[in-house]
Amino acid sequence: xxxxxxxxxxxxxxxxxxxxxxxxxxxxxxxxxxxxxxxxxxxxxxxxxxxxxxxxxxxxxxxxxxxxxxxxxxxxxxxxxxxxxxxxxxxxxxxxxxxxxxxxxxxxxxxxxxxxxxxxxxxxxx
Numbered sequence: 001x002x003x004x005x006x007x008x009x010x011x012x013x014x015x016x017x018x019x020x021x022x023x024x025x026x027x028x029x030x031x032x033x034x035x036x037x038x039x040x041x042x043x044x045x046x047x048x049x050x051x052x053x054x055x056x057x058x059x060x061x062x063x064x065x066x067x068x069x070x071x072x073x074x075x076x077x078x079x080x081x082x083x084x085x086x087x088x089x090x091x092x093x094x095x096x097x098x099x100x101x102x103x104x105x106x107x108x109x110x111x112x113x114x115x116x117x118x119x120x121x122x123x124x125x126x
Contacts, residue, residue, distance in 0.1 A: 009050040013058075021056045025077050032082040032111050036075055039121055040084075081112045 010017055015034055022030045033056075040047060040060060048071070051058045061071025074085040086092060089099050089107020098120060099107035111117045 006054070008053045010053060011048075011050045013049075013051045018051065018056075021051060021053060022077055025056075025079070028113065029077050029080070029082060031114065032117055033075060033077045035114075035117055035121075036082060036084055036111065040073070040075070081110050083108045083110055 013021075015038075018034060018037065019030060022033060025033070037049075037058060041049070044060070044062065046062065048061045049058055056077050058075040059071050060073040060075070072087055074083075074087070076083045076085060085106060085108045086099070088105055089101065090105055092099065092107070094107075098109050100110060101107040109120060111120065
């Protein structure tokens with residue numbers, strides 16, 4: 001069985017499709033995920049995005065590079081938070097210390113509430 005059969009994907013999913021895929025998550029996690037996804041689309045209107053229909057993980061790319069073509073970022077819904085993952089996070093300046101993680105390349109921002117999301121989004125907009 002190929003990877004596409006095990007993990008079917010939807011390119012440029014709608015909010016309704018994402019809500020359906022995340023129906024097993026809490027309302028707050030769904031809202032954090034959707035708000036973050038919309039922020040990425042507003043910030044990078046030409047970004048290519050696709051969501052894994054099995055686990056709801058969203059992948060973003062502008063052009064394929066590194067990590068076997070994974071792209072530049074991902075969005076992942078967990079039970080109590082949402083992760084915005086940067087594939088080359090160590091290469092970003094992080095004066096506000098928003099990025100977490102200890103890997104060689106990847107860093108993430110953990111969003112737990114709408115208030116934390118608003119504070120984080122405001123820092124990025126500044």
